[in-house]
Amino acid sequence: MTTSTISPPGISIRGRSIMALIVSPELPLPEWLEGLDEQMRRAANFFADRPVIVHFPATLEESDNAAALLDALDDRELRIVGVEGIETALLNGTRWARLPKLRQGRPLNPDTRTDRLIEIPDDPVTPTAPTIEPAAPAPPAGSLVIDRPVRSGQSIFFEEGDITVIGSVASGAEVIAGGSVHIYGTLRGRAVAGIRTGAGAHIFCRKLAAELISIDGLYDTPEHWGDGLHGRAVHIRLEHGALKLSAFD
Amino acid sequence: MSKVMVVTSGKGGVGKTTSSASLGAALAQAGQNVVVIDFDVGLRNLDLVMGAERRVVFDLVNVVQGDAKLAQALIRDKRVDTLSLLPASQTRDKDALTEEGVGRVIEELRGKFDWIICDSPAGIEKGAMLAMRFADIAVVVTNPEVSSVRDSDRIIGMLDSKTQLAENGGKFEKHLLLTRYSAARAARGEMLKVDDVLEILAIPLLGIVPESTEILNASNVGCPITLHNPASNAARAYSDAARRLLGEKIEMNDHAERRGFMSRLLGRKAAMA
Numbered sequence: 001m002t003t004s005t006i007s008p009p010g011i012s013i014r015g016r017s018i019m020a021l022i023v024s025p026e027l028p029l030p031e032w033l034e035g036l037d038e039q040m041r042r043a044a045n046f047f048a049d050r051p052v053i054v055h056f057p058a059t060l061e062e063s064d065n066a067a068a069l070l071d072a073l074d075d076r077e078l079r080i081v082g083v084e085g086i087e088t089a090l091l092n093g094t095r096w097a098r099l100p101k102l103r104q105g106r107p108l109n110p111d112t113r114t115d116r117l118i119e120i121p122d123d124p125v126t127p128t129a130p131t132i133e134p135a136a137p138a139p140p141a142g143s144l145v146i147d148r149p150v151r152s153g154q155s156i157f158f159e160e161g162d163i164t165v166i167g168s169v170a171s172g173a174e175v176i177a178g179g180s181v182h183i184y185g186t187l188r189g190r191a192v193a194g195i196r197t198g199a200g201a202h203i204f205c206r207k208l209a210a211e212l213i214s215i216d217g218l219y220d221t222p223e224h225w226g227d228g229l230h231g232r233a234v235h236i237r238l239e240h241g242a243l244k245l246s247a248f249d
Numbered sequence: 250m251s252k253v254m255v256v257t258s259g260k261g262g263v264g265k266t267t268s269s270a271s272l273g274a275a276l277a278q279a280g281q282n283v284v285v286i287d288f289d290v291g292l293r294n295l296d297l298v299m300g301a302e303r304r305v306v307f308d309l310v311n312v313v314q315g316d317a318k319l320a321q322a323l324i325r326d327k328r329v330d331t332l333s334l335l336p337a338s339q340t341r342d343k344d345a346l347t348e349e350g351v352g353r354v355i356e357e358l359r360g361k362f363d364w365i366i367c368d369s370p371a372g373i374e375k376g377a378m379l380a381m382r383f384a385d386i387a388v389v390v391t392n393p394e395v396s397s398v399r400d401s402d403r404i405i406g407m408l409d410s411k412t413q414l415a416e417n418g419g420k421f422e423k424h425l426l427l428t429r430y431s432a433a434r435a436a437r438g439e440m441l442k443v444d445d446v447l448e449i450l451a452i453p454l455l456g457i458v459p460e461s462t463e464i465l466n467a468s469n470v471g472c473p474i475t476l477h478n479p480a481s482n483a484a485r486a487y488s489d490a491a492r493r494l495l496g497e498k499i500e501m502n503d504h505a506e507r508r509g510f511m512s513r514l515l516g517r518k519a520a521m522a
Contacts (some may be wrong), residue, residue, distance in 0.1 A: 053264070148409075149401060149451050150406075151402050151406025151407075151409070152399050152400070152402040152403040152406065153402075153406055153407075167451065169452065170399065170402045170403075170406075170449070171399050171402070172402070173402075184450075186448075188449075201482075
């Protein structure tokens with residue numbers, strides 16, 4: 001028996017929050033699947049390459065066969081990464097048995113809007129008859145301008161592009177943008193940028209007093225960046241895989 | 250034209266009920282026809298603060314559910330006859346109220362009163378939602394400390410999105426009433442300053458009510474402070490606030506105790522929305 005004196009290489013594990021789509025099938029399932037097909041005909045690429053969590057209805061019965069439902073979603077090219085709201089035993093013996101059960105997830109409750117409802121945008125309508133005109137260029141990446149303060153408890157979510165807030169973002173409010181976030185006021189809540197554009201996104205605010213900032217899934221809290229930047233106009237960006245905050249003045 | 254005014258805050262214990270009673274009494278003393286409605290079903294207090302607890306027979310829930318007529322439930326104040334109270338039920342809970350029923354009651358009150366003041370329960374649940382639902386204007390009661398300010402901010406967001414007026418595209422009028430304020434403690438950094446609160450909430454200031462034992466005394470004897478001790482600083486703060494609601498321009502001051510130097514009260518501009 002040999003004793004190894006070489007220590008194993010250090011394993012570094014990092015955490016990152018990503019956005020998953022939560023799909024909650026409703027009973028009766030055949031009708032719901034029909035509705036999904038219809039939706040997917042209109043928005044063919046909506047689910048492409050996006051992680052999906054399946055939230056089972058509380059009223060699901062054994063006869064509804066959870067595994068078959070997951071198969072049906074898989075056939076439609078949904079990338080299922082987890083399930084919630086289901087008894088573990090129901091999936092034993094199927095190829096879905098090893099899916100993570102996301103018990104720690106918040107319950108889906110459309111009344112309190114703990115989860116964000118996402119509108120599935122229709123694909124641009126393509127004319128059935130071929131036309132000579134070249135296809136119109138895709139509309140430029142959108143921009144959302146909010147000309148009032150974002151109040152505590154409000155969540156501004158705009159995946160298509162940048163968000164500009166003319167006013168302050170309150171403690172307990174959040175602004176989440178596909179692109180960059182610009183705040184012409186005091187940032188006291190959370191700003192999350194780069195949901196879609198990734199590392200190229202920036203966050204700007206006239207006065208930093210944020211609870212959390214995040215770009216491309218990397219986040220930072222005030223105890224990390226310290227008091228030196230508090231209350232100053234700040235530019236936040238990603239550099240070499242790390243968040244960099246710098247004051248303008 | 251009658252105005253429906255919700256007195257709200259999100260946080261409990263900041264002075265919603267005291268402010269509802271005091272503003273209601275001050276408006277009534279100014280000659281307005283006023284009703285104050287207690288929306289805190291299950292935890293009613295307004296009747297105590299207004300000294301009408303022995304006169305409650307029917308309440309808001311009875312009227313909403315059609316078990317009593319409005320005239321049977323309204324209690325007219327014995328000191329100011331233009332002031333009325335519509336009490337809450339202590340034995341029921343907020344689920345006893347329906348949006349349709351509350352809307353009907355408020356519509357009926359609009360025909361009888363100049364001011365309908367809705368004393369909201371704390372929280373952001375059904376009771377608070379129904380209290381603000383049909384309002385035209387809100388008084389946001391805030392203490393000069395961070396948790397109260399954040400809760401008020403949350404409520405302001407709801408006033409801008411969950412009220413009928415806002416849903417119909419109207420601009421909802423909101424006023425800040427800063428209560429339990431102590432200029433001395435603010436100066437020592439022990440509580441937020443008026444300007445700090447205004448900077449965060451960004452709504453116009455209606456008044457600053459000083460922290461005062463007079464208010465506690467008035468509540469204990471069941472008499473709004475503007476009736477109980479009209480000369481007190483807190484009573485003058487509420488009277489000034491009521492006159493501002495009626496459109497008068499009155500210079501803002503914090504009604505702090507400054508013995509012998511009353512003429513040197515701090516002037517303060519009201520913030521713009």
